[in-house]
Amino acid sequence: MSRLTSYRDIKKMVLDRIQSGAWPPGALIPRETELAAEFGCARATINRALRELAQAGVLERRRKAGTRVSMTPVRKATLDIPLIRREVEESGATHRHRLLTCEMSVPPAHIAARMGLPLERTALHVQTLHMADSAPYCLEDRWINPKAAPEALSADFAALSANEWLVQNIPISAGEIAFLAENASDADAEILNAAPGAALFVVERLTRIAQEAVTHVRIAYRPGYRMTTGI
Amino acid sequence: MSRLTSYRDIKKMVLDRIQSGAWPPGALIPRETELAAEFGCARATINRALRELAQAGVLERRRKAGTRVSMTPVRKATLDIPLIRREVEESGATHRHRLLTCEMSVPPAHIAARMGLPLERTALHVQTLHMADSAPYCLEDRWINPKAAPEALSADFAALSANEWLVQNIPISAGEIAFLAENASDADAEILNAAPGAALFVVERLTRIAQEAVTHVRIAYRPGYRMTTGI
DNA sequence: AAGTGGTCTAGACCACGTT
């Protein structure tokens, strides 16, 4: 027999005890040393299993107080935020994109505020329509802070979409992301080939490098789009 | 100095090298043994740091091929799916709920199909309006498989919302979750006090225990709702 | 003060994928 007691096995067994009701919500479970003895493995192995279950929200651990089954399982959903091109291609379609706008202009006040730009300061505005085969897939409306990403001014977004260019040229960074629903404006509707007022799934993302906003993007998906994941 | 080389420090230093551009997207980084020598710590420490960064989507690791900086930096967003009551309370408002429907009936075909129920089989249908202070917050439309959760038939959902009851009575389990946008139906609009056709942010969740569907829920939020998280 | 989880080490063996 291969590895009788991998940390994966421990996780399964612990989950099993929870789901079977042997360890109900709120229950204190045995300490690591006891479980290690019971399962015949090192404490480090138990530790890894329990640590991962705690990270997943199944357990709550506190020094000295011990490990308990969560009372309110905070379910966490992990969403992948892929490149739009890849997302389209994985659905089996061909990805194309069309550059609609690429110019310096003054962003709307709420976007300037979120990016921390002074009012009236211009930024690079790039609008791109992404298509799956020949149908509109989503509309990317992006503002780029020229101070934080000066190279963007000379990039050719008609060749490589802004979405993809930024991923390849801006290092890993922090930011916020929001998901919401909006009624399609007349402009959105025409571009996405949707009915005016149709409910659109929208993702807004603000990306920073060292506190400074680099780019703000609003991606509005075609009607009917669903973002899915397991729990 | 305390801990010179905790796995957290390693993570920070690696992230720093990535964000500074020293290790650009796609770059192959040194192997674990080399980093351990450089930082003067055990390989296990390096392993934990790199493993967590890989889990966060920052690195991509493959045996024999080594560890690379992800080409697609912003890859994963983790959303907490809290109790609705807690979500409301954290915004500073008071949570109340009103039970609108609670009866056995035959679910629409697409829901029966997703739950794996035979056509015409009845299920428990529970509709709850959640309110923040006195304003509608979201509409919970839930179907419960009586075979998988028979105790639900005798629960008092007027006292404890179905959302909360299930969390407390059904053990942690697997499922799928989807986020989408829908135009408010006339019924939705009236209940949520929104304009008919308003774009609503909708979460649909299917919960299973051991392959069997326990409950399907559609939660439609009031117009203007945003689900946000860091990256 | 004492007990629990949190982390680190040094070494070992193994699994997987590339070559």
Place this chain on the structure above:
DNA sequence: ACGTGGTCTAGACCACTTC
């Protein structure tokens, strides 16, 4: 075949919290 990450061990010390 071989090199890289994946995991496990046994032991140790530490940090935090409750008692």
